[in-house]
Amino acid sequence: MSYLSTQLIRWHKQFGRKDLPWQIDTNPYKVWISEVMLQQTQVQTVIPYFLKFIKRYPDIDSLANSNENEVLSYWSGLGYYSRGRNLLKTAKIIQEEFDSSMPSCSEKLESFPGIGKSTAGAILSLGFKMKAPILDGNAKRVLVRYFKVEDPIDLNKTTKQLWNIAEENLPNKECNVYTQAIMDVGSLICKRRNPDCIECPLKKKCISFNEKIQNLLPNKSPKKEKPIRQLYWLLLQNKHGEVLLENRNSKGVWEGLWTFIGFEEPISRENFQDRLPKGYELLEEGLKLRHTFTHYKLDIDTTLIKINKDFQDLDNNKVWFNTEELSGIGLPSPVSKILKTFI
DNA sequence: TATGCGTGGTG
DNA sequence: TCACCAAGCAT
Known part of the structure; x- marks a missing residue:
């Protein structure tokens, strides 16, 4: 010994x-x-x-x-x-x-x-x-x-x-x-x-x-700088108070988890009114948060949109969730944070 | 083999 | 405040 x-x-x-x-x-x-x-x-x-x-x-x-x-x-x-x-x-x-x-x-x-x-x-x-x-x-x-x-x-x-x-x-x-x-x-x-x-x-x-x-000690190799990526999230809420989430079924970060619908460009009335049903209400703009991963940083900007009528135009990996259902699915940390803020 | 993959804590 | 870290693994 x-x-x-x-x-x-x-x-x-x-x-x-x-x-x-x-x-x-x-x-x-x-x-x-x-x-x-x-x-x-x-x-x-x-x-x-x-x-x-x-x-x-x-x-x-x-x-x-x-x-x-x-x-x-x-x-x-x-x-x-x-x-x-x-x-x-x-x-x-x-x-x-x-x-x-x-x-x-x-x-x-x-x-x-x-x-x-x-x-x-x-x-x-x-x-x-x-x-x-x-x-x-x-x-x-x-x-x-x-x-x-x-x-x-x-x-x-x-x-x-x-x-x-x-x-x-x-x-x-x-x-x-x-x-x-x-x-x-x-x-x-x-x-x-x-x-x-x-x-x-x-x-x-x-x-x-x-x-x-x-x-x-210990010694470590010099590290690289982290790139910053922009992400714009659309938080859609229908008249029943349900939230629309998308399952990330592709490889990569947050695989298998549920997130808001994301875009690389800013979300505004001008570039979104033709993609949404009539009768929506843009409530908040610009809840911003930064999320840091091991290899990059994410600057997230969320826009909340309430929809007054039924909106069914969904692909198969988008689902409306009520509050109770949200506790039974996998959510990344920033999604949980944003839901706590708005919902 | 170098890089992608999360998050909350900390000095 | 923010860069860096903490009981690694997969590719």
């Missing part, structure tokens, strides 16, 4: 997190759901989503028997919606081909949609108590500082190197404790900014700490 794993396991028994919702009465299914929710997402954000999700989908069969629209409604606001869609796809595969029980084999797990090497490792170690490595952002940061890895961590080459380090340093027993420990130390002590090295169980042998360069 290495100093690294021995120290981390000892530390976790005294200071580690043991009462997160997915750690209570845990099983491989809960580990899977929580790990997917936690991808690129903070613990405090995930907790309420996890609790609601597990209550509705307590096991693989309940999830596999659901449908994409309902699963996405439980994912609304959490982001990276392909995670939600892949959860459903994988549940169906496990139900059909694995008798509704999670396989305890890394190759099979990694073959499922939405499960990569790190999530598979977490399911094996935390869920099945097997010896398996993880390499999430926390573990990366701990290993980078402990071993003084100076290459930028966003490079594939560095990630490969860190996977080797992660595997070489696994303990032969209590790997589940080790896995939770390295994530906890990474998240609570070995923080990106201002790490609490004094509290760290690894400080005696941490190369970065001993060279006093812990604040200089």
Whole structure:
């Protein structure tokens, strides 16, 4: 057993997190759901989503028997919606081909949609108590500082190197404790900014700490500037108070979710009166908000139009929703915000 | 392999 | 205020 794993396991028994919702009465299914929710997402954000999700989908069969629209409604606001869609796809595969029980084999797990090497490792170690490595952002940061890895961590080459380090340093027993420990130390002590090295169980042998360069690592490649795109949303409301939404069934951002009808040019009386039925009322112009994605920014300008008569001219992916129905479908965050403002 | 994919929190 | 981040995966 290495100093690294021995120290981390000892530390976790005294200071580690043991009462997160997915750690209570845990099983491989809960580990899977929580790990997917936690991808690129903070613990405090995930907790309420996890609790609601597990209550509705307590096991693989309940999830596999659901449908994409309902699963996405439980994912609304959490982001990276392909995670939600892949959860459903994988549940169906496990139900059909694995008798509704999670396989305890890394190759099979990694073959499922939405499960990569790190999530598979977490399911094996935390869920099945097997010896398996993880390499999430926390573990990366701990290993980078402990071993003084100076290459930028966003490079594939560095990630490969860190996977080797992660595997070489696994303990032969209590790997589940080790896995939770390295994530906890990474998240609570070995923080990106201002790490609490004094509290760290690894400080005696941490190369970065001993060279006093812990604040200089990890390194990252220089980033690119984000482009800004304009989007004009048309919020149509009929005389029953229902709202017209369009399902985004094409690949790309917010796939499978419902949004307002969008345009790249401004919406005005002049260029819209011939596209709408007579008797509409333009109520508000210019609710503006900015939404930032990882790779670009979106400046959204919404126009609310109330329609006084029935308006049926819809293609098959446009639907009128009443307030109650809106809570049962997947909505991107800015759509929810705008609905709260207007409806 | 470099990029697309969300969102809420934070210093 | 705003740039950057947080338990990655897919292509």
